[in-house]
Amino acid sequence: MHTALTELTGVRHPLVQSGMGWVAGPRLVSATADAGALGILASATMTPGELRRAVREVASRTDQPFGVNLRADAGDARERVRIIIEEGVRVASFALAPSRALIAELKDAGVVVIPSVGARRHAEKVAAWGADAVIVQGGEGGGHTGEVATTVLLPQVVDAVDIPVIAAGGFFDGRGLVAALAYGAAGIAMGTRFLLTSDSTVPDAVKARYLAATVKDVTVTRAVDGLPHRMLRTELVTLLEGAGRARALAHALRRASGFRKISGLSWARLVREGLAAKHGKDLTWSQTLLAANTPMLLRASMVEGRTDLGVMASGQVAGVIEDLPSCAELITRVMAEASSTLSALPRPASGGAGGVWSGAG
Incomplete structure (x- = not known):
C-alpha cells in the first residue's frame, strides 16, 4: 500500500509507532522498522549521549528508516537536532511545534520533519513553516490530549493543509487504517497498540494491567x-x-x-x-x-x-486490545485487515442513478 507517507519516509506500510517515553526504545523501534512501519525513538527521557547511543543501536539492528521524537521546548533541542543530522536519522518528529529555525535546519540536512499537533491552527502554523507532514492526535489518544475526537479533528486538518496528514488517537487495526485513508490521511500512528506487543520492553505485569482494562x-x-x-x-x-x-x-x-x-x-x-x-x-x-x-x-x-x-x-484503545503480538505479526495483521476491509466495501453500481451503491464486490 503506497501513500504519501510511505513515499515521504521510505517505509513499506503507512503505519507509525509513536515515540512514547520509556517505551519506544531501540528494541521496539528496530522491530517496527524491520516489519516495514516507521518506528519513532523517544528521546525526551534520554540525555544527548544516551540519544546518540540509542540511535546507533537502532541502526545496528536494522537498515530500515526510523525516526526520533524530540521536545521542541527542551533547552538542548539544537544539540539533539545535530545528533539526528550527524547520525543520519531519516525522520524527526516533535511533541510540540518546533520553531521555524529548527525545521529549516533539519530540512536543509535532508531530514523529514513531522510535528505532532492537536488542533487545526497548529497544523497550519507548522505547515507554513515548512514541515513535511503532521501527526494529528484526537482526544482518544494517550498522554496529554485534547478534547476533539479524531473523527472531527482529522478531516479539519486534512482540509486545512496541503502536506500529508497522519491520523492518531483511537487506532489499533486495519479497519481504522482504511477509515483514516477515507478521511484523507496518508496513514495512522499507534502508541498503545505498539506498547502492547511482545517487542515492547514494558514489564509483563504492566502489560497485564493494560490488557485487563x-x-x-x-x-x-x-x-x-x-x-x-x-x-x-x-x-x-x-x-x-x-x-x-x-x-x-x-x-x-x-x-x-x-x-x-x-x-x-x-x-x-x-x-x-x-x-x-x-x-x-x-x-x-x-x-x-x-x-x-x-x-x-x-x-x-x-x-x-x-x-x-x-x-x-494510555489511549482508549487499551480497552479493546486483548493480545501481545510481535511488531511483525501486528503490522502484517493490520495490513491484511486493511486489504480485506477495502475488498469488502460496496462498489458504485454501474448505470442507474448516481450515488447508488451495490453490494460488496
Whole structure:
C-alpha cells in the first residue's frame, strides 16, 4: 500500500509507532522498522549521549528508516537536532511545534520533519513553516490530549493543509487504517497498540494491567500535572484526585525528592523545569512539581513495573486490545485487515442513478 507517507519516509506500510517515553526504545523501534512501519525513538527521557547511543543501536539492528521524537521546548533541542543530522536519522518528529529555525535546519540536512499537533491552527502554523507532514492526535489518544475526537479533528486538518496528514488517537487495526485513508490521511500512528506487543520492553505485569482494562478504565485527569492527561485509572490517580492541596503537595515533594536522586537535578532546577512545563497554565505547586517529574512517574510503571506508584499513559484503545503480538505479526495483521476491509466495501453500481451503491464486490 503506497501513500504519501510511505513515499515521504521510505517505509513499506503507512503505519507509525509513536515515540512514547520509556517505551519506544531501540528494541521496539528496530522491530517496527524491520516489519516495514516507521518506528519513532523517544528521546525526551534520554540525555544527548544516551540519544546518540540509542540511535546507533537502532541502526545496528536494522537498515530500515526510523525516526526520533524530540521536545521542541527542551533547552538542548539544537544539540539533539545535530545528533539526528550527524547520525543520519531519516525522520524527526516533535511533541510540540518546533520553531521555524529548527525545521529549516533539519530540512536543509535532508531530514523529514513531522510535528505532532492537536488542533487545526497548529497544523497550519507548522505547515507554513515548512514541515513535511503532521501527526494529528484526537482526544482518544494517550498522554496529554485534547478534547476533539479524531473523527472531527482529522478531516479539519486534512482540509486545512496541503502536506500529508497522519491520523492518531483511537487506532489499533486495519479497519481504522482504511477509515483514516477515507478521511484523507496518508496513514495512522499507534502508541498503545505498539506498547502492547511482545517487542515492547514494558514489564509483563504492566502489560497485564493494560490488557485487563476496559474502555471505562481509561480516564482523562488533570490531577497529575494540571493538564488533560489520558491514562489508566490507577491507585496514584485516585489518590491525587481525592487529595487536598496540602496532601497533594506532600505527595509531590516525596516524588520530586526521588526524582532528584535519579536525575541529579537540584531543587532549583526541578522547580524551573516545573515552571517551564506550566506553559502559562494556572497550576498548584504540587502540580508544578509533578509536571517536572512526570517522566519519572511514567518510568515507575514503564520501567520498574510499579503500577501502584506510576502513571500509565494510555489511549482508549487499551480497552479493546486483548493480545501481545510481535511488531511483525501486528503490522502484517493490520495490513491484511486493511486489504480485506477495502475488498469488502460496496462498489458504485454501474448505470442507474448516481450515488447508488451495490453490494460488496
